[in-house]
Amino acid sequence: xxxxxxxxxxxxxxxxxxxxxxxxxxxxxxxxxxxxxxxxxxxxxxxxxxxxxxxxxxxxxxxxxxxxxxxxxxxxxxxxxxxxxxxxxxxxxxxxxxxxxxxxxxxxxxxxxxxxxxxxxxxxxxxxxxxxxxxxxxxxxxxxxxxxxxxxxxxxxxxxxxxxxxxxxxxxxxxxxxxxxxxxxxxxxxxxxxxxxxxxxxxxxxxxxxxxxxxxxxxxxxxxxxxxxxxxxxxxxxxxxxxxxxxxxxxxxxxxx
Ligand SMILES: Nc1ncnc2c1ncn2[C@@H]1O[C@H](COP(=O)(O)OP(=O)(O)OP(=O)(O)O)[C@@H](O)[C@H]1O
Ligand SMILES: [Mg+2]
Numbered sequence: 001x002x003x004x005x006x007x008x009x010x011x012x013x014x015x016x017x018x019x020x021x022x023x024x025x026x027x028x029x030x031x032x033x034x035x036x037x038x039x040x041x042x043x044x045x046x047x048x049x050x051x052x053x054x055x056x057x058x059x060x061x062x063x064x065x066x067x068x069x070x071x072x073x074x075x076x077x078x079x080x081x082x083x084x085x086x087x088x089x090x091x092x093x094x095x096x097x098x099x100x101x102x103x104x105x106x107x108x109x110x111x112x113x114x115x116x117x118x119x120x121x122x123x124x125x126x127x128x129x130x131x132x133x134x135x136x137x138x139x140x141x142x143x144x145x146x147x148x149x150x151x152x153x154x155x156x157x158x159x160x161x162x163x164x165x166x167x168x169x170x171x172x173x174x175x176x177x178x179x180x181x182x183x184x185x186x187x188x189x190x191x192x193x194x195x196x197x198x199x200x201x202x203x204x205x206x207x208x209x210x211x212x213x214x215x216x217x218x219x220x221x222x223x224x225x226x227x228x229x230x231x232x233x234x235x236x237x238x239x240x241x242x243x244x245x246x247x248x249x250x251x252x253x254x255x256x257x
Contacts (some may be wrong), residue, residue, distance in 0.1 A: 001120045002256065005145035007094045007130035007138055010161030012149040014187035016043045017222050017232075019129045021245040024231025027085035031124040034078075036112065037091035038141050039131040040098075041096065045090040048081045049229050058092035063101070063136075069111070074118040082230050087123075089115075097134040098250050113144040134168055142172045147252070148182035151216070154189045154199040159206075166207075183255075185248055187216040215250035217241060 004022075006015045013107075023033045037044040038059060042052025052058070057076045063068060079088045098108075116126060130141040140146065148169065150160045162184065175178055184207050190196045203211050219241030225232040233242045 001116070001123050001126060002147070002150055003116060003126040003128065003145045004147050004252070005128040005130055006149045006151065007128075007141055007165070008150050008152065008161060009132055009134055009138075009164045010153070011132040011160055013132075013153045013161075013234070014159060014216065015132070016047065016129050017226070018149060018151050018185070018187075018216075018245070019044060019127045020022040020047060020226070021232045021242065022249055023086050023125075023127055023223070024083065024233040025242075025246055025249050026125050027083050027231070028233060031085065032122065033086045034089065034119060034123045034126045035081075035086065036089040036126060036128045036141075038095075038112070038137045039091055039129055040093055040096035040137070041131070042091040042093060042127045045088065045092075047226055047229060048088055050079060050088070050090050052093045053090055055090055055092045058090050058095070059112070060094045060098070061114050063095075063098050063108060069114050069118070071118045073117050077115075078119075083234070086231070095137065097135075098137065109139045109143050112140040116144055133231045137197065138168075139172070142169075142180060143176070145180070147256075148180055149252075150182055150184045150210075151187045152184050152198040152203065154186045154203070154215075156195065156199055156202075159199065159202060162203075182210055183212050183248075183252065184210045185212045185216060188218050189215045190218045212248055212251060214242045214244050214251060216248070 006018050023035050026033050045052045077089045129140045130138045217240050219238040221236050225235040
């Protein structure tokens with residue numbers, strides 16, 4: 001089982017879209033995929049038509065349990081989606097309160113990693129959608145993953161957010177035994193705009209080793225897929241956006257070998 005976290009401290013850069021699109025592409029080639037929504041806003045959860053305000057069980061449960069996390073508890077968190085091979089561990093809005101609680105409860109950084117031990121034979125890939133805030137939830141995502149994917153919007157304001165994220169990765173690496181490798185993916189790329197073109201050039205200059213060669217273009221199909229609650233590749237497998245994510249996926253799987 002491979003665990004990838006998708007994170008950036010900047011909002012609206014395409015994190016949730018990256019999770020959903022990669023999950024769809026992985027399922028298409030026969031992999032079993034678990035998506036975990038760690039964002040209290042629950043965009044990924046809402047995407048698949050679950051209401052983060054109404055759920056009986058969510059990732060929240062992992063953080064308020066008094067005892068060891070059990071197999072049954074993890075099973076109770078798994079929800080089906082519109083795709084057979086993809087399951088979801090949903091978020092609830094109550095997770096917004098966790099950041100405050102975490103100060104009282106030391107050692108909350110490994111709850112997701114501990115839960116994943118119970119499903120390691122069931123899934124080939126786990127994709128974790130992280131909130132755009134550095135706190136206990138993002139720390140859980142970074143601690144549980146083997147590889148980190150950082151979507152970065154190709155505009156100059158996003159570069160600042162990316163610098164912050166890279167500093168966070170260095171901080172996390174000081175605490176981890178094994179170095180966390182990451183891939184930056186340029187998103188919302190529009191080659192007709194000077195802002196996109198020069199931002200991509202800057203990304204190449206600053207992060208030559210981490211930058212993905214796959215560039216995700218602006219593509220309205222992503223929004224259409226999210227409105228329908230389906231993975232983008234099932235709505236339009238030939239779209240430019242899906243093609244770019246397929247290229248990204250090939251390079252990520254290649255790196256893993
Ligand atoms: N490449 C793209 N082209 C066009 N629209 C996109 C693209 N990627 C994402 N979007 C749309 O932009 C919006 C924000 O994307 P998304 O929710 O994936 O970002 P996010 O980083 O998860 O945001 P947040 O920080 O709020 O969780 C969504 O409506 C999504 O459909
Ligand atoms: Mg999101």
